Amino acid sequence: MPQPCQQLPVEDPQRFGAPGVHARQRAWVEVDEKAIENNARALGRWLAPESSLMAVVKADGYGHGAAPVARAAMAGGATSLGVATLQEGIELRQSGLKAPVLVMGNLIHPDELRSCLEWELMPTISGMREALLCQNLASGSGRSMALHLKLDTGMARLGVDWSDGVRLLQALHGLEATHLAGIYSHLADADSPDPGGGGLTAVQQQRFESVLRGAVELGLPTGVRHLANSAGTLRCRQLHYDLVRVGLALYGQSPAEHLSHAVSLQPAMSVRARVCLIREVPAGVGVSYGHRYRTRRPTRLAVVTIGYADGVPRLLSNQQEVLFAGRRLAQVGAITMDQLLIDATEAPQLEVGSVVTLLGDDGDERISPQDWAQATGTIPWEILCGFKHRLPRLHLGEAERDR
Numbered sequence: 001m002p003q004p005c006q007q008l009p010v011e012d013p014q015r016f017g018a019p020g021v022h023a024r025q026r027a028w029v030e031v032d033e034k035a036i037e038n039n040a041r042a043l044g045r046w047l048a049p050e051s052s053l054m055a056v057v058k059a060d061g062y063g064h065g066a067a068p069v070a071r072a073a074m075a076g077g078a079t080s081l082g083v084a085t086l087q088e089g090i091e092l093r094q095s096g097l098k099a100p101v102l103v104m105g106n107l108i109h110p111d112e113l114r115s116c117l118e119w120e121l122m123p124t125i126s127g128m129r130e131a132l133l134c135q136n137l138a139s140g141s142g143r144s145m146a147l148h149l150k151l152d153t154g155m156a157r158l159g160v161d162w163s164d165g166v167r168l169l170q171a172l173h174g175l176e177a178t179h180l181a182g183i184y185s186h187l188a189d190a191d192s193p194d195p196g197g198g199g200l201t202a203v204q205q206q207r208f209e210s211v212l213r214g215a216v217e218l219g220l221p222t223g224v225r226h227l228a229n230s231a232g233t234l235r236c237r238q239l240h241y242d243l244v245r246v247g248l249a250l251y252g253q254s255p256a257e258h259l260s261h262a263v264s265l266q267p268a269m270s271v272r273a274r275v276c277l278i279r280e281v282p283a284g285v286g287v288s289y290g291h292r293y294r295t296r297r298p299t300r301l302a303v304v305t306i307g308y309a310d311g312v313p314r315l316l317s318n319q320q321e322v323l324f325a326g327r328r329l330a331q332v333g334a335i336t337m338d339q340l341l342i343d344a345t346e347a348p349q350l351e352v353g354s355v356v357t358l359l360g361d362d363g364d365e366r367i368s369p370q371d372w373a374q375a376t377g378t379i380p381w382e383i384l385c386g387f388k389h390r391l392p393r394l395h396l397g398e399a400e401r402d403r
């Protein structure tokens with residue numbers, strides 16, 4: 001029979017307190033802002049001389065917190081910010097950020113575009129319809145509205161087809177209340193190895209170039225030219241143009257193994273959670289829903305207070321480890337909504353209130369979003385964006401990081 005529950009002791013801040021973490025806190029996301037600043041600086045050194053860094057902070061800064069990430073990236077040399085939605089752009093302005101902000105999603109309603117004008121956010125234009133809405137809004141306001149034109153060069157998502165690019169540039173040139181602050185496209189396959197160099201990225205770049213040449217021939221201004229995401233940025237400098245739009249790499253993750261050597265990146269996110277209960281069980285005990293794990297020996301089972309409602313994918317059940325005191329402990333049984341279980345038999349010093357690391361470093365060990373992505377058939381982007389607001393974001397300054 002399982003032994004009776006161990007009680008959570010009266011709060012002991014020394015024993016329970018990772019700095020900045022209240023003893024009541026069950027689980028949290030730690031964000032190392034210095035890592036983000038350092039990544040921005042390292043990326044800046046890697047960029048072609050004429051190119052500058054846009055920090056992509058959509059989806060709440062890939063789960064790290066948009067405004068603090070934006071500040072850290074700008075401290076490291078980023079000069080502009082990219083978001084996906086209007087609301088994300090407004091929130092950056094409301095938090096006091098003054099840098100140029102590009103909204104990369106397609107805004108369609110006049111009210112959305114009016115908000116762009118009011119908050120000084122640059123919308124992405126994929127066609128004449130939205131361009132004319134901007135012209136009408138801006139001419140009524142007496143202000144000029146800055147736009148970026150998006151070309152579709154092979155992603156088949158947003159943007160005007162590249163073969164219509166020059167024609168649209170001409171039409172935009174005639175709208176006197178707007179001005180073109182930039183022209184860009186998005187790479188669909190920049191993270192795939194392409195030893196021959198004739199793959200989709202090359203095709204997209206040729207199409208992009210052909211529109212740029214057409215603009216030069218007709219004397220049409222384009223504003224800043226940009227094409228590269230993280231993968232394009234790490235892949236080759238010919239893709240850098242005047243600006244690169246970097247998300248994943250800014251957060252310290254490489255888009256692909258073969259691209260991980262160009263720039264040395266520091267992961268900015270760690271996910272940690274507390275042990276809330278420990279029980280000793282004999283061999284042969286079924287663990288968690290469906291008894292998908294059965295103990296093979298007398299086992300010290302520990303309950304960790306994080307689950308799939310916090311963003312730990314249930315698909316990781318029985319195939320993940322957590323870190324404690326520099327060693328790996330197996331996660332066992334189905335991951336549940338609010339808790340998961342680990343086998344702590346080999347870690348007698350683990351106790352109620354101990355903190356384990358789900359993602360991040362502990363001693364010489366590291367568990368990365370790539371590890372989770374590989375095990376669940378997804379990509380690190382989705383892992384980072386998957387942590388829910390139930391997990392508070394703990395932003396580490398210098399002192400806490402060096403503990």
Ligand SMILES: *Cc1c(COP(=O)(O)O)cnc(C)c1O
Nearest residue numbers: 056104186229230245246247248
């Ligand atoms: C999200 C996004 C990026 C950043 O992509 P990463 O791969 O995370 O660097 C760049 N450009 C556009 C248009 C995006 O939507």
